[in-house]
Amino acid sequence: MESILLGLGLEEATAQILGAILKALIVLLFFVTVGGVLTWVERRLSGFMQSRLGPNRVGPQGFLQWIADGVKLVFKEDLVPDGADRVLFRLAPYFCLIGVFCTLVVLPWGSGIIIADLNVGLFYFISITSLVVIGVLMAGWSSNNKWSLLGGMRAAAQIVSYEIPVGLGLLVPILISGTLSMQGIMASQGWLPWDWMLFKSPFTVLSFFIFFVGSLAEANRIPFDLPEAESELVSGYCTEYTGFRYAVFFLSEWANLFVVGALTTVVYLGGGNLPGMISGLWVVSLLVFFLKTGLVVFLIIWIRWTLPRFRIDQLMKLSWKYLLPAAFLAFFGQALWMLLTWKLPLVQLAMAVLIFLTFLVLLYLFIKRVSVNIKEQKTSVNSPLPAEAGK
Amino acid sequence: MKTLHNSFESDGFVLTSIDHLINLARANSLWYLLFSTACCGIELMQTGGPRADLERFGSAPRAVPRQADLMLVAGTITLKMASRVKVLYDQMAEPRYVISMGSCANSGGLFQASYSVLHGVDRVIPVDVYLPGCPPRPEALLSALIELQNKVKKEKYLRKK
Numbered sequence: 001m002e003s004i005l006l007g008l009g010l011e012e013a014t015a016q017i018l019g020a021i022l023k024a025l026i027v028l029l030f031f032v033t034v035g036g037v038l039t040w041v042e043r044r045l046s047g048f049m050q051s052r053l054g055p056n057r058v059g060p061q062g063f064l065q066w067i068a069d070g071v072k073l074v075f076k077e078d079l080v081p082d083g084a085d086r087v088l089f090r091l092a093p094y095f096c097l098i099g100v101f102c103t104l105v106v107l108p109w110g111s112g113i114i115i116a117d118l119n120v121g122l123f124y125f126i127s128i129t130s131l132v133v134i135g136v137l138m139a140g141w142s143s144n145n146k147w148s149l150l151g152g153m154r155a156a157a158q159i160v161s162y163e164i165p166v167g168l169g170l171l172v173p174i175l176i177s178g179t180l181s182m183q184g185i186m187a188s189q190g191w192l193p194w195d196w197m198l199f200k201s202p203f204t205v206l207s208f209f210i211f212f213v214g215s216l217a218e219a220n221r222i223p224f225d226l227p228e229a230e231s232e233l234v235s236g237y238c239t240e241y242t243g244f245r246y247a248v249f250f251l252s253e254w255a256n257l258f259v260v261g262a263l264t265t266v267v268y269l270g271g272g273n274l275p276g277m278i279s280g281l282w283v284v285s286l287l288v289f290f291l292k293t294g295l296v297v298f299l300i301i302w303i304r305w306t307l308p309r310f311r312i313d314q315l316m317k318l319s320w321k322y323l324l325p326a327a328f329l330a331f332f333g334q335a336l337w338m339l340l341t342w343k344l345p346l347v348q349l350a351m352a353v354l355i356f357l358t359f360l361v362l363l364y365l366f367i368k369r370v371s372v373n374i375k376e377q378k379t380s381v382n383s384p385l386p387a388e389a390g391k
Numbered sequence: 392m393k394t395l396h397n398s399f400e401s402d403g404f405v406l407t408s409i410d411h412l413i414n415l416a417r418a419n420s421l422w423y424l425l426f427s428t429a430c431c432g433i434e435l436m437q438t439g440g441p442r443a444d445l446e447r448f449g450s451a452p453r454a455v456p457r458q459a460d461l462m463l464v465a466g467t468i469t470l471k472m473a474s475r476v477k478v479l480y481d482q483m484a485e486p487r488y489v490i491s492m493g494s495c496a497n498s499g500g501l502f503q504a505s506y507s508v509l510h511g512v513d514r515v516i517p518v519d520v521y522l523p524g525c526p527p528r529p530e531a532l533l534s535a536l537i538e539l540q541n542k543v544k545k546e547k548y549l550r551k552k
Contacts, residue, residue, distance in 0.1 A: 043446065043451070047444070047446060050441060051441040052440075052441045052444045052446065052447075053444055053446075053447050054444075054446055054447070055446055055447060055448075055449045056447050057419060057447060057448055057449060058415075058419045058449060062447075062449075065419070065420070065449055067416070068415070068416040068417075068419040068420045068449060069416075069420045069449070070416075071412065071413060071416035071417075072413075072416045072417050072420045072460070075413055075416075075417070075548075076460075076484050076485070076486070077484035077485040077486075078484075079457065079484045234454050234455055235453075235454055235455040235458070238455075238458075239455050239457065240457055241457065241458070242457045242458060242484040243484060246457075246458055
């Protein structure tokens with residue numbers, strides 16, 4: 001980016017500042033688009049999972065629904081409740097926004113495509129997402145509403161608790177790749193599935209599970225969406241928010257979905273790695289990255305519309321009693337495994353291939369079972385009633 | 392002389408187009424408040440279900456009046472409930488719309504002769520669309536929603552009236 005600006009005849013200092021601003025604008029545009037499009041994707045998918053259609057009136061297949069929602073929210077009345085802490089109330093959504101937005105900076109979109117390849121990338125990622133807690137807590141406190149306060153408190157307790165297993169779970173990939181840089185972690189994996197971090201040893205599978213569950217909880221997704229549980233807390237910490245400020249919360253929540261998917265892809269699923277002969281094609285690498293991210297996001301949405309919600313004590317129990325010891329186990333197990341197979345790369349490869357084959361068999365059995373279920377379901381919900389079919 | 396300022400005073404082309412865009416966006420994203428007081432509520436739930444599916448029109452259900460644009464008054468409003476309806480309506484952010492669903496919300500309906508029933512919800516809050524029926528079928532509610540969308544699309548928001 002800077003080199004293009006330098007080519008236009010700008011001075012070096014100006015070019016650097018302009019380049020940084022341009023990059024930030026590009027990332028902001030991407031953030032808004034991805035957050036918006038994912039709301040449409042989620043509403044459509046939830047529709048199909050409930051035998052409905054979902055929004056399909058605005059644009060082709062309802063694709064522009066998110067723009068309609070956005071324009072409407074921006075032009076809605078801006079309401080600050082009487083008795084609210086006005087400064088904190090206005091400030092809170094932007095903390096959530098920054099917490100999610102700044103993570104996009106260290107995401108490697110493909111091999112070599114990254115905005116800032118920090119040598120502490122993963123650490124930066126974990127620490128910057130903590131800003132979301134502050135935003136949520138501020139929103140809950142400043143609204144002067146009991147539901148908001150309860151939602152904010154729950155969110156703080158939940159996110160802080162789940163950060164520990166997630167951080168410990170991420171230690172396992174760090175142990176294998178020996179670096180905190182996101183590009184480094186991606187480069188330490190290959191394009192073949194058994195070179196991915198997920199299948200390297202039984203302990204990485206365990207760490208993936210811990211990380212994935214913890215990320216769902218940190219992103220406030222069902223089955224862990226207790227801060228917003230509408231059947232008990234109205235809408236949690238954003239109960240009192242209207243219009244644009246609500247749109248900011250909304251957007252950062254769905255962009256967070258993408259960020260979780262992208263981080264899972266980069267750390268566990270090989271990122272945008274390509275086979276050696278076409279490794280220079282950055283477009284293909286980008287496409288591979290987005291394909292994998294899309295699959296993970298689909299999985300998260302699928303989980304959301306399948307499972308019911310946890311109770312708050314069950315949630316805490318899961319984090320402190322099960323995930324935390326399991327994370328320690330994964331860490332020490334992986335260290336021991338690496339120590340034992342230090343000079344035996346063939347054993348490591350055999351284990352990775354074995355785990356991958358097990359995964360394939362499980363996947364096959366799952367698909368078979370689901371297809372049997374679909375065949376056994378004789379009547380479709382949307383098939384016409386007998387009286388209508390006669391006409 | 393025609394300046395930019397002048398064109399803002401009259402019905403300028405720019406503002407007409409923006410008005411059109413805003414109205415289209417609003418009409419296609421009327422989020423409704425989950426609020427029902429009687430049997431019309433069951434029909435409202437059916438309308439959100441698979442066969443009718445309100446969400447096709449971009450209407451998502453919201454649990455909070457602050458984020459809702461549309462209040463569907465579904466069911467009998469008693470005198471005690473009337474003040475609550477007013478509070479809920481006041482909590483909604485502008486622009487807000489109301490569909491009065493079913494005979495009870497329109498006029499008190501079947502329970503008109505009772506000592507405790509409000510004779511029509513339009514005595515406490517302004518109503519945009521009246522929907523007859525006892526209770527109306529989901530199809531009727533959908534047509535009411537489309538009527539409301541047509542009304543929203545004709546609004547003058549930025550232009551002077």
